[in-house]
Amino acid sequence: MDKKKIAFIGAGSMAEAMIAGIAESGTVGKRNIYAANRSNQSRLQELEENYGINGMLLDELPYSEIDAFILAMKPKDAQKALVNLKGKIKAEQAVISVIAGISSQFIEACLHDRQQVIRVMPNTSSTIGESATGVSPSPSASMENVWLAEELMASVGQVFRIKEEEMDLFTGIAGSGPAYFYYLMESIEETARANGMDIQTARKAGAQTILGAAKMILNGEEAPSELRRKVTSPNGTTAAGLDALNFNGGGYAIEQAILSAAKRSKEISEQFEESMLVK
Numbered sequence: 001m002d003k004k005k006i007a008f009i010g011a012g013s014m015a016e017a018m019i020a021g022i023a024e025s026g027t028v029g030k031r032n033i034y035a036a037n038r039s040n041q042s043r044l045q046e047l048e049e050n051y052g053i054n055g056m057l058l059d060e061l062p063y064s065e066i067d068a069f070i071l072a073m074k075p076k077d078a079q080k081a082l083v084n085l086k087g088k089i090k091a092e093q094a095v096i097s098v099i100a101g102i103s104s105q106f107i108e109a110c111l112h113d114r115q116q117v118i119r120v121m122p123n124t125s126s127t128i129g130e131s132a133t134g135v136s137p138s139p140s141a142s143m144e145n146v147w148l149a150e151e152l153m154a155s156v157g158q159v160f161r162i163k164e165e166e167m168d169l170f171t172g173i174a175g176s177g178p179a180y181f182y183y184l185m186e187s188i189e190e191t192a193r194a195n196g197m198d199i200q201t202a203r204k205a206g207a208q209t210i211l212g213a214a215k216m217i218l219n220g221e222e223a224p225s226e227l228r229r230k231v232t233s234p235n236g237t238t239a240a241g242l243d244a245l246n247f248n249g250g251g252y253a254i255e256q257a258i259l260s261a262a263k264r265s266k267e268i269s270e271q272f273e274e275s276m277l278v279k
């Protein structure tokens with residue numbers, strides 16, 4: 001695996017999170033990792049300096065040597081990027097897409113028939129090897145390329161094999177998910193600050209509480225509802241907190257966050273499918 005060559009097409013936040021995790025894990029040798037963009041040389045230099053990888057402009061990539069291309073541009077830039085890629089890659093080369101809402105069918109239609117497309121949905125915790133990543137291979141993808149994609153994603157966190165129809169919901173839960181927890185932390189910090197507690201104490205205590213609860217779920221046998229029951233003494237402090245959460249629509253707010261993100265992911269694919277029909 002460390003001899004495989006991978007190239008990120010698009011060198012923004014998500015590419016950097018994955019590069020950091022992959023470089024740290026050693027799954028692929030640093031010199032076999034390429035990151036490319038259209039024109040931002042200083043960004044490429046920054047990635048080279050920080051991670052010891054090869055940053056280059058799109059036109060300079062050694063296309064025929066690359067085993068897997070990782071599409072990491074915004075959905076709005078995907079079509080242009082794919083048109084540019086089409087003349088440069090072969091159907092057998094793996095195309096791993098992290099782009100939210102762009103179907104493997106669309107990617108295949110822009111590239112070659114039976115292009116080896118694997119959709120993945122990591123999150124920014126890839127930076128520290130703690131992503132929760134959905135992986136969904138298209139029917140054309142060979143076992144070898146699916147293995148390659150799963151090994152790569154396993155080096156930045158936990159991998160979940162999902163159906164492509166589940167990708168929108170998975171994006172709502174895990175791709176966008178870190179933002180919900182950061183938002184929760186922002187509220188915890190603001191509440192602490194407004195009530196006279198030092199922010200650093202609140203930040204560390206809040207984050208440790210999220211980490212501990214997550215570990216209890218992942219390490220143990222008990223369902224979240226059972227774990228919650230054990231924290232909650234009758235007529236105690238937790239019961240008062242949970243009542244306030246329920247009264248203020250806490251569960252509904254979480255449901256709406258997930259479903260709205262999933263809906264946006266679906267809308268993006270519909271927009272792209274329409275644009276494909278127009279052409």
Ligand SMILES: NC(=O)C1=CN([C@@H]2O[C@H](COP(=O)(O)OP(=O)(O)OC[C@H]3O[C@@H](n4cnc5c(N)ncnc54)[C@H](O)[C@@H]3O)[C@@H](O)[C@H]2O)C=CC1
Nearest residue numbers: 010011012013014037072073074075077081098099100122
């Ligand atoms: N940021 C996140 O938490 C996650 C993002 N994603 C997906 O990752 C993709 C990238 O997101 P970010 O890194 O946040 O965006 P970003 O804006 O930070 O980076 C996008 C990069 O693509 C480059 N780019 C634009 N057009 C290009 C082209 N034609 N060819 C090559 N490079 C091109 C830009 O120069 C930029 O470096 C999006 O499609 C998003 O849906 C998926 C999971 C999580």
Ligand SMILES: O=C(O)[C@@H]1CCC=N1
Nearest residue numbers: 099100171175176177
């Ligand atoms: O906000 C977005 O569209 C991307 C996809 C998942 C997380 N960030």
